[in-house]
Amino acid sequence: MGAAMKTARILEWLLRLGLGGVFIYAGVAKLGDVQQFYLDVHHFELTPSDISMVLAIYLPWLEVALGAALLTRRLYLGAIGLSAGLSLVFLAAIASAWWRGLDITCGCFGRETNATHFPQHIAMNGAMLAAALFLAWLDLRRK
Numbered sequence: 001m002g003a004a005m006k007t008a009r010i011l012e013w014l015l016r017l018g019l020g021g022v023f024i025y026a027g028v029a030k031l032g033d034v035q036q037f038y039l040d041v042h043h044f045e046l047t048p049s050d051i052s053m054v055l056a057i058y059l060p061w062l063e064v065a066l067g068a069a070l071l072t073r074r075l076y077l078g079a080i081g082l083s084a085g086l087s088l089v090f091l092a093a094i095a096s097a098w099w100r101g102l103d104i105t106c107g108c109f110g111r112e113t114n115a116t117h118f119p120q121h122i123a124m125n126g127a128m129l130a131a132a133l134f135l136a137w138l139d140l141r142r143k
């Protein structure tokens with residue numbers, strides 16, 4: 001195995017570990033207080049109350065399953081695609097809230113006491129999207 005191939009595998013492993021770990025951590029953190037996460041989702045003012053409740057119940061479990069799939073390489077391309085899609089949705093929701101001047105806590109990693117620091121969250125979601133796209137590129141290149 002050449003040095004470039006070895007470097008690519010190490011980078012892929014690090015990105016899978018990082019992205020999968022973030023999704024698992026975020027999902028588990030939200031599971032501790034679904035009611036608060038419901039309020040956080042609803043304060044984005046993007047969904048009606050019943051849709052916010054469905055998101056608050058199912059999104060944390062999806063994030064945990066998605067993170068596990070990335071770490072174990074099970075349903076890998078689907079996990080990469082879903083992580084890119086969720087990162088894009090999260091990026092759009094945060095940007096929308098910032099644009100509309102909402103004073104919210106995003107609930108991204110469970111209960112928060114301070115208002116969301118929008119530039120930091122946009123950068124984080126942008127990095128998650130970039131990691132997912134790079135993982136997809138590495139996997140497609142390998143095939």
